[in-house]
Amino acid sequence: MLDLSYNMLNGDIPSELLSPDTLETIDLTANRLEGFIPGNVSRSLHSIRLGRNLLGGSIPESIGNAIDLVNLLLDGNKLVGYIPWQLSRCKNLALIDLSSNQVQGNIPIGLGNLEQLVVLKLQKNNLSGDIPSSFSDMSALEILNLSHNSFTGELPFTNSTQSLKLCYLGLHGNKLNGVIPSSISLLQSLITIDLGNNELIGIIPTNIGTFLKLERLDLSKNYLSGQVPSSVANLERLMCLFLSDNNLSGPLPELPKWVMVNVTGNPGIILDTEENRTSGSMKGSQDDFRSAIWVAAASFVLGFSLSFYWAGPGEKLMPRLETLHCDD
Structure with a gap:
């Protein structure tokens, strides 16, 4: 588990941060992170919490590879593009929060x-x-x-x-x-x-x-x-x-x-x-x-x-x- 929520972190999310094979939870809620959500998402992730930052770009399709994902919180960012259909592969999803972005389609x-x-x-x-x-x-x-x-x-x-x-x-x-x-x-x-x-x-x-x-x-x-x-x-x-x-x-x-x-x-x-x-x-x-x-x-x-x-x-x-x- 990696919990760095409610700090004053800024800059981009390192590209390898979501990729470790043993990582189950990542929580970066309420920081000042910018840039894109990394595309190399670990299959082992159960919870991805990146809400209330300044993230842009689209939601990576690779999130659909995390087939055991339960919680996905990307609210309060500047995300654009479409909701990837690959999310439907995550059959255990219980919570999806994409609110307050600029997602279309x-x-x-x-x-x-x-x-x-x-x-x-x-x-x-x-x-x-x-x-x-x-x-x-x-x-x-x-x-x-x-x-x-x-x-x-x-x-x-x-x-x-x-x-x-x-x-x-x-x-x-x-x-x-x-x-x-x-x-x-x-x-x-x-x-x-x-x-x-x-x-x-x-x-x-x-x-x-x-x-x-x-x-x-x-x-x-x-x-x-x-x-x-x-x-x-x-x-x-x-x-x-x-x-x-x-x-x-x-x-x-x-x-x-x-x-x-x-x-x-x-x-x-x-x-x-x-x-x-x-x-x-x-x-x-x-x-x-x-x-x-x-x-x-x-x-x-x-x-x-x-x-x-x-x-x-x-x-x-x-x-x-x-x-x-x-x-x-």
């Missing part, structure tokens, strides 16, 4: 066949094309974040979906179209649904209120029409409901005062002024809001945060979290 279809994949974070890139339909069959997947790209097409989840462990679905800021399928209600582990800022049409599914764990629902900035389903009131854990800038109409279901609600940009929404419902971003008193923030903070610490981060098999959640401030 389609998602390789083979990534949807990684049966052990738990976390896939590709947000904040230049990816495009359809989301592979095989993502609907990833039975181990818990976190899928594809936000802030240019994906098109329809949502991949169908009546035969096997992604029943999915707890975070982040597709914000793409170009997805079509309707929200009623089959999304099969994903009963969901805590966050973020489909905001897309091109979705149709109605909000009437069975949206069947989720038992849902805390955050963001459908803002789409082309949704019809009424807000009354079943939304059945979401007992809901804390955030963002429906702004659609074509919704009719009355807004009665919700607890601590739920943050934004329905601005829906002229047809009927608001209950007697219950202090406004078209702003939140209803309820300041004390209610503070209570909601404390609940959210507690959920974060317990591992149910809206920005949940999975560290990998046998590793602790948020291993470097030391202090969480929740001041007024």
Whole structure:
């Protein structure tokens, strides 16, 4: 194991650093490393952590030679080019984080066949094309974040979906179209649904209120029409409901005062002024809001945060979290 993370290292990564036959883990997270990722990658590697540096160039295809690879973290760099299809050879991959780079092109279809994949974070890139339909069959997947790209097409989840462990679905800021399928209600582990800022049409599914764990629902900035389903009131854990800038109409279901609600940009929404419902971003008193923030903070610490981060098999959640401030 080679761990040089959270130092102030700069310069290029030596070309031979990833090649020793006995090396299983390399962690160079949060330095100032530049240049390219070396192309001679050892087959013995289980964990490659090069996130939060200044690395450029493309992701080397030779990473696919590390057939026992479990964790691949290259987030927060300046990587360009395409996601190599050779990653689909790494059948033990559980965590892929390529977020906050400049990677382009389609998602390789083979990534949807990684049966052990738990976390896939590709947000904040230049990816495009359809989301592979095989993502609907990833039975181990818990976190899928594809936000802030240019994906098109329809949502991949169908009546035969096997992604029943999915707890975070982040597709914000793409170009997805079509309707929200009623089959999304099969994903009963969901805590966050973020489909905001897309091109979705149709109605909000009437069975949206069947989720038992849902805390955050963001459908803002789409082309949704019809009424807000009354079943939304059945979401007992809901804390955030963002429906702004659609074509919704009719009355807004009665919700607890601590739920943050934004329905601005829906002229047809009927608001209950007697219950202090406004078209702003939140209803309820300041004390209610503070209570909601404390609940959210507690959920974060317990591992149910809206920005949940999975560290990998046998590793602790948020291993470097030391202090969480929740001041007024």
